[in-house]
Structures are given as structure tokens and as C-alpha cells.
Amino acid sequence: MIIRVALPLPIWDFFDYESDFDVRLGERVLVPFGKRKIVGYCIERDVKSNFRNLKKVFEKIDAFPLLTDNLFKLACWMKEHYFVSLGMALKCILPPNLYSRRKKFECDILKKKEKTESSINFYFGSQREIFEFARRIFSKKISQGFKIIAIFPTKEEVEKSLKLFEDLNFSVFHSDVPKGKRLKVLFDFLNGNVDVVFGTRSAIFLPSYRRCVIALFDAHNFSYREEQHPQYWTEDVAIKRSEIEGGEFFGFAESSSLKEYFLVKNDHAKVLSKDEKTRFKYGIVDSGDQNFGISPYLLEKIKQALSERKKVVLFFQKGGWATSMRCFFCGNVLSCSKCGRILSVSKGQLYCFKCKKYFPVPERCPKCKRKKLKNRGLGREHICYYLRKKFPDVFINSTGLDFSHAEKEKIVRDFENGRFSIFITDRSFFEIENWQDVALFGVLDGDFFMHKNLWNCEEISFLFFSEIRNFFKDKDIEVLIQSQISSQIVKEAFENKEVFYEKQIEIRKQFNFPPFARFLKFSVKEKFAKQVYRIVKKKAFEVTDLEKDEEGRVSFLSKIEKIPEFSQNLKKHISIVEL
Numbered sequence: 310m311i312i313r314v315a316l317p318l319p320i321w322d323f324f325d326y327e328s329d330f331d332v333r334l335g336e337r338v339l340v341p342f343g344k345r346k347i348v349g350y351c352i353e354r355d356v357k358s359n360f361r362n363l364k365k366v367f368e369k370i371d372a373f374p375l376l377t378d379n380l381f382k383l384a385c386w387m388k389e390h391y392f393v394s395l396g397m398a399l400k401c402i403l404p405p406n407l408y409s410r411r412k413k414f415e416c417d418i419l420k421k422k423e424k425t426e427s428s429i430n431f432y433f434g435s436q437r438e439i440f441e442f443a444r445r446i447f448s449k450k451i452s453q454g455f456k457i458i459a460i461f462p463t464k465e466e467v468e469k470s471l472k473l474f475e476d477l478n479f480s481v482f483h484s485d486v487p488k489g490k491r492l493k494v495l496f497d498f499l500n501g502n503v504d505v506v507f508g509t510r511s512a513i514f515l516p517s518y519r520r521c522v523i524a525l526f527d528a529h530n531f532s533y534r535e536e537q538h539p540q541y542w543t544e545d546v547a548i549k550r551s552e553i554e555g556g557e558f559f560g561f562a563e564s565s566s567l568k569e570y571f572l573v574k575n576d577h578a579k580v581l582s583k584d585e586k587t588r589f590k591y592g593i594v595d596s597g598d599q600n601f602g603i604s605p606y607l608l609e610k611i612k613q614a615l616s617e618r619k620k621v622v623l624f625f626q627k628g629g630w631a632t633s634m635r636c637f638f639c640g641n642v643l644s645c646s647k648c649g650r651i652l653s654v655s656k657g658q659l660y661c662f663k664c665k666k667y668f669p670v671p672e673r674c675p676k677c678k679r680k681k682l683k684n685r686g687l688g689r690e691h692i693c694y695y696l697r698k699k700f701p702d703v704f705i706n707s708t709g710l711d712f713s714h715a716e717k718e719k720i721v722r723d724f725e726n727g728r729f730s731i732f733i734t735d736r737s738f739f740e741i742e743n744w745q746d747v748a749l750f751g752v753l754d755g756d757f758f759m760h761k762n763l764w765n766c767e768e769i770s771f772l773f774f775s776e777i778r779n780f781f782k783d784k785d786i787e788v789l790i791q792s793q794i795s796s797q798i799v800k801e802a803f804e805n806k807e808v809f810y811e812k813q814i815e816i817r818k819q820f821n822f823p824p825f826a827r828f829l830k831f832s833v834k835e836k837f838a839k840q841v842y843r844i845v846k847k848k849a850f851e852v853t854d855l856e857k858d859e860e861g862r863v864s865f866l867s868k869i870e871k872i873p874e875f876s877q878n879l880k881k882h883i884s885i886v887e888l
Contacts, residue, residue, distance in 0.1 A: 311363065313353035314340055317400035319393070319538065321880045324349070325358040330369040335376030337405065339368040348405030350376065350396065375495070376403055377516050379554045386549055392872055392885040393539040401539065402514040406488070425520070425555040429548055429578035431528070431569050432561050435779045436739075438582070439561045440473050443524060446559065447477060447505060450522045455557070456498065457505040459524045460512050460543065462532035465714065467507050470526070474505065482508035482515065510535065510543040513550065521556040523547045528560035528569070529772065540886055564775030564802075567768050567817075570810045571824045584806075587782040591803055593755075596791035601695035602687050602753045607789055608699070610749055615703060615730060619748030622741070623733045625689050626757045628662070628709035629655030632686025636674035643675070643682075654684050689733050692753070696731060704729035708737050744784050752777075755792030755799060764822065764888075770795055771809055774802035821850040826868050828888040837882045838863035841875070848873045 312332050313323050326340050332351045340349050341364045348370065376384075380402050387398040432442050447457055459474075461467045464483045471481070480494040480503045497503045498515050506512055510533055513523065525533070525547055533543035544560065551558040560569060565580070572578040594606050602625065603611075614621050631654040634643045643652050645661040645668075652659040652668065659668040673680050689707040696705050706729045708720045717737050724732045725743045732738070738750070758770040774790070781788055790799050801809035818825055833841045838855055842865060846852050849869040857863050866888070875883060 310354060311356045311358050312338070312351045312366070313356045314338065314349035315352050315394070315396040315399055316340075316342060316347055316349045317396045317405050318347075319397055319884070321394050321877060323352065323395075325356055325360055325363055326366050327363040328366040328369075330366060332366070332369055333374050335374030335378075335381060337370040337375070337403065338366045339370060340364065340366050350399045350403070352381075352395065375499070375516050377518065379550070380514065380516055382553050383514075383546070383550050386553075387539060387541060387546070389872070390545075391539040391541055391887070392883070397539055401535070401541070403516075427551045427555050428557040429551060429572065430557065430559050431565060431573065431578060431580050432559060432582045433564055433580065433584075433779070434582050435563070435782065439526070440470070442582070443526075443559075443561060444474065447474070447522075447524075450557070451477070451504045454519065455522045456501065456503075456517055456519050457522045457524060458512055458515055459505060459507045459526070460510060460533075460547070461507065461526050462509070462530040464509060466526070467509060471507060474507070477505050478503055479505040479507055482506050482512045484509070484511070513543055513547050521551075521554065522559065523551055523556060524559045524561065526561045528562040529566040538884075563779040564772055564806070565810075566772060567765075567810060567813055568824050571814065574814075585782060587778065587803075589781045589784055589786045589788055591788040591790070591799075593796050593799055594789055594791045596754070596756070596793050599791070602692050602791075603695070604791055607751055607753075607791060610751075610787070610789060611696075611700075611731070614748040615700065617748060620724070620727075620746050621731045621749045621751070622738050622747055623692070623731065623751045623753055624735070624738060625692060625733055625753040626735055627653075627686065627688050627754075628690075628735065629653040629660055629688040630657075630690040631684035631688050633684075634659065634670070634682050635685050636677060636679065637681035637683050638679045639674060639677040641674055641676040642685075643671075653688060655688070655690065689735075692733055696733075700731070703731060705731040705733070707733040709735045739780065744786060747786060750777075750781065750786055750788045752788075752790040752792075755790040755795045759794055764828065767798060768813065771798050771802050774799050775806065778803050821868055826850055826870050829867050829869055829872070830864060830886045830888055831867060832858075832862050832864045832884045832886075834882040835861060835863050837879060841879060841883060844873050844875065845869065 310328050311325055312328050313325055315323055332338055332354060334351055334354060336351050337348050338351060339346055346367060376399070384395060384398040384402055387393065387401065388395050432439060450457065461470060464485055467481060467483060480497060482491055482494045494506060495515060498506050498517060501519060506515060525544055528544050535541050548558050550556070569578070573580055594604050596604060598604055611621050633651050634654055635641065643659060644650060645652055645664055648661065648663045650661055650663045652661055659670055674682060689709055693705050693707050706720055706724065708717050721737060721740045723729065725741060727746070758773060759766050763769065777788065792799060798809065817823065831841060831845060835857070842855060845867050849867040851868040853866040855863050855865050872885065
């Protein structure tokens, strides 16, 4: 028989092979490709090929199709939505290296359930409320015959959550689980031997012939963006899979993103939670008049809390002693030679937050070879130094991205046990469980997210303050936020969310921002750049000018509702990334 195969490569063409095996749709096969052996996916069988002397399939990997009809439909949607070859979309769903030559797994269930209407739901609240609701809904859905895929942003979050669901029949699926065991989890889930799988974003593609509930915790976390090609958003894929299968989707988060609010407003989803009144007090402090990141008013509040023998937590995103080091003469800012990120100054050395590596401080500027290197910007270590001078009898500590997970955990536990009174931290404050003796929580730079060069910086800032609101809503604590340009966003996050959402939707509709359009970066071979540019310009709301990069390709940005149709020949020379 002759089969048509999609290869896990950025190639839009399909390839015909002759097979001595009975290969069904969705099964993986090992085939020759040039001088290589590569695993591909059968997308068509009994093909009438236009080619002679076809190469033969080396081996059939799957005893039966692991790629269900619904997952194949999902791959076809990803192909169009993220502009990738079908082989690359299938590679996301069923990695070609996820198989074992030693073990043979069998599937007991090959009958598909009838498709029913899908249900898209969101639940917003504090972490405690979310997990309580999730436990109830999981037990209810399992009793109704559903299987659960529960997805978390990181492997650490997966492991921490397991103790909350000990009474369920579950397995774990993420990159730290050995390949053989991951394959066993896949078959156990397919056969219905486990009710729940806890995993990271790759778990979204677990095959099932039963109806599934897909639960996404911390739904709009940036860890859910796949960094490699294709760069998909897990939430979008999860919602689409639920729609295709007639399953149910539950998005759990501290607050609603604008995209989620838009879905609910247009009756494509519903909210199950109820907003409750808060117990904490909050205030906004003008951050214009401050020393070392702390205004006189906030300093007075810290003194008051310490005099009452209470503890203080201060949030500050920027780590280290200084945010960068700059040459006084030529203005060169020192950056990482490996990733290009600006290096911060931490513990007397230069530190790259992306590579997580320390480097010695050079005696001279690498660019102009002069000696005058100066620190720039304020970091947590510097604020610690200032507060230690102000409160010499008080124990102060800090933590951030330049600390390991174990170091962070130890510092948080020490703070809970009263070993120091002022804690300056990044998002690690969410790990604190005992807030009984804490009187004050301060955000030293409420404008941090607004300084980022992002089109949705207002939404990111709003989501952060909404997260703070939900985290502290059942705690007797005072929250103070230092801000100059984010005061209105803070008020809307703490008091009237609807105003923010409606205002943002009106602005985005007016300027054709998401969810009314998509921001896409097109990269094209120079030979075809003008042709592609003309096609896109006809369909786009806005396009930037053509720019040539170092690799000899031409790129441009577009604000567009839908990716235009391109000929098969052009597709081979275009790559698209959503911003």
C-alpha cells in the first residue's frame, strides 16, 4: 500500500511512501528522508501517487493510532491559526521520540463517544478558593464519567498541588518524567486506568476517547506560551480542543484577562465565581518623593508596624544591587555575551537572569577600554542596605530571581517563623502561608509593568493588582502601593473591574488591538518579500515598513484579523510569529 506522510519539519509538502505494513490514519512510521531516518505521521492511506520508485517505510511504530480524529482536527486548526506545517503541529501533539522499543502498550478502547456541546468556564478567586472549587468539580466530573487533564504553569506547581488531590486516582505528565513512564501515563489515560493527569502545557495533547475536562490553573500565566515553533498559547489550544471534542474547559486564575472577559461578554464562556468584599485596607502613595525607592509616608508606616512588633513585606521586582552597569565615558551598558540580556549587579558580580549565571565585573569597559564603570538603577540589595541603616536593630532579608528555589523556600519559612521582620521580595510573597503577624504590604514600584515596551502593559499591570486584591481579600492587612502613573489602574483593580474592562475594550476596538486583531511578525525570503507584503497589506489594518535582517530575510509587523491565503510555493518561504 502507499501512504502519505507528514514529517515533523517546517516543510509544507507531504511525502508518499510504500508500506508493507497495514498503516492506519494517525499512526507513526519510521521512514527514510534523504540520508536520515525520521518519524512521520500517516495522514492518508491507499494513495494514488504521481511518483515512481517510492521509498519504503522502515517500521510502523504504533500498534494502533494514538492520534485521535479530534486531535487531528486540532492539529489542522493549529496549522492554520499559527501558520505552521501540519507535521510541526502534529509534532506538538504527538512527539516523534515518545515511544519505546522495549515495551508494547495496548489500548482497550477504540470506540469514540458521541460529540456533545462544549462548555467553557472561568473561576476567579484566591488560590485557596480555586483549589477548593477544583477539588469539588473534579470529584463531580469523575463521577459523571469524565477524565481530567489538569495543567499548571511549571513542574514545581504540579508537584506542590499533588498533596491537595491525594484522594484522586492520578498520574503526572511533564518533561522531568522519563519517556517510558510518560508513554505509560499516555496509555493509562487512553485506557481509562487513571482519572486525572497533572502536567504542564504538553499534557494538553494527551489522547482520549472519553469526554475530558481540561483545567488550566493560573490561566494567563506567560509560562503557557510555547517558546519554540509553533509558539502556541495553551489556553487557546485548550479552549479549541474542548470545542472540537464537546468537552469542558475550566480556566482558574486570580482575575480575568481581557480576552477571557471578552469571551464571557459575548456568551462564549461563563464565570462561575462570585466576587466578595475585601477585608484589607489599601492606599496609593505618590512615588515622586522618595529615597532609595521608599517614600517618607511608606517609611513612617514601616516604623509604625515595627513599633507594634509586626512584620512588613515589600514587593520590588528588580533584583540585585543595581539593575545594570554602564560605562561613564561611552555609555555602553554591559550585557550577557550568550543571550544579549542586560546584566544586573548582584552580590558583587554581574548576573544574567536569563542564563542564571554570575560573571566577574571587568576592570575596563569592553567597548572603549576605559576604567570608569558605574552602577545604574536600584535593586533589592540596595533597598536592604538603606533599610538596615534606618533600622539597625531590625533583621531584614530579601529574595528574588537570583536565588534558587531551595534558597527562596528557606527564606520564606524563616520569615514565617519570625527570624526577621522586613522581607523585600519579588513574587515569592505568594508563597507565604502565615500572614497573622504581618501588618503592612508595600509595592515599591507600582509602575514597573507600565515601563515595559509592551502593547498590553496596562492589562498586565491590572492583572497583577487584581491578583494582589484576591490574595489579600480575606486578610487583615494594610496594602500600600507607590505609584505615579498607575493610580487609576490600581483603583479599578481594587474597586471596579468592569470600568477597566469596558474602557480597554472600547480603546482596542477603536485601534484594532487584540481581541479584534492579531499582531503578527512576518519573516520572508528577500526574493518573495514584496509579493508577500502586497498580499498582507490588502488584508491588514496596519503594516510596518520592510526591514532586512542579518540572515538575509526581510521582516515586517502587521495588525491583521486573519492570516491571508498564500500559494503553496509562497508558504515554504514565510514564517509568522504572534507577538
